[in-house]
Amino acid sequence: MTYQELLAPMAAAAQEVGDLLRATPRPAPVASFAELADAYGSVEAPAVAVMRRHLDALRPGVGWAEELDSLAVLPPDGEVWVVDVVDGAVQFLQGLPQFCVSLALVRDGEPVAAALHAPLLGETYLAAQGGGATRNGRPVVPAVKTDPAAAVVATSQPPFVVRQPAAVEEAGRSLTAVLPHVGAVRNLGPTSWQIADTAAGRLDAFWQFGRDDANLLPGALVAREAGVVVTDAEGRPWTAGAGSFLAAPAGLHGHLLKLLADRG
Structure with a gap:
């Protein structure tokens, strides 16, 4: 399967997780970081289970990088999934709308396929190495400002x-x-x-x-x-x-x- 061909099933995985997040009630207010971590864990676990089901079938044997550890070192060779099932978890837990599902396939340290889905916006960005980038199926282009x-x-x-x-x-x-x-x-x-x-x-x-x-x-x-x-x-x-x-x-x-x- 080419990187471009991976995008549709990656989008489907991100959208199923997004549907789950959208249907998940926000946790009750918390008073400490420990309570915040527990609240996130209750949201993350079912979302990870859905994503693993999709990605393990899509690329058997390809592991996951640790999505929350900014200091984690990616393997220099081979493929790895970089996944954050609630990118913007702080906002999600605060009841704010700015969060998304984020995943990329990384090969030899370089991203080669990516899917981002914002469930409350109903929008999905997709990109494959050498294949351009889209939002909801339409090519995207950056701003033309120079000032x-x-x-x-x-x-x-x-x-x-x-x-x-x-x-x-x-x-x-x-x-x-x-x-x-x-x-x-x-x-x-x-x-x-x-x-x-x-x-x-x-x-x-x-x-x-x-x-x-x-x-x-x-x-x-x-x-x-x-x-x-x-x-x-x-x-x-x-x-x-x-x-x-x-x-x-x-x-x-x-x-x-x-x-x-x-x-x-």
């Missing part, structure tokens, strides 16, 4: 970012550097979906500091296949394990690189 002052850009942080103190510092410095020069900076929920929305021109760019492969890999493929320039904050092609990420159309990418370089 940062007109740009709506987004940023986020890896989960459990306290384990990456340098990323916390860089996040603050980069926001200070970028904010005065763009139209607006937003954090609209799941990292993968924000990158995909950059691919589709809904957002004009996305950046982040810190290692966050599980959240970046699916969106990175969608963005690349749509023609977005995807690098680290130094302008090098982004690869899994990098400590920073920037996705922007060609007309804005250089401007944002300069702003990030001036973060001090």
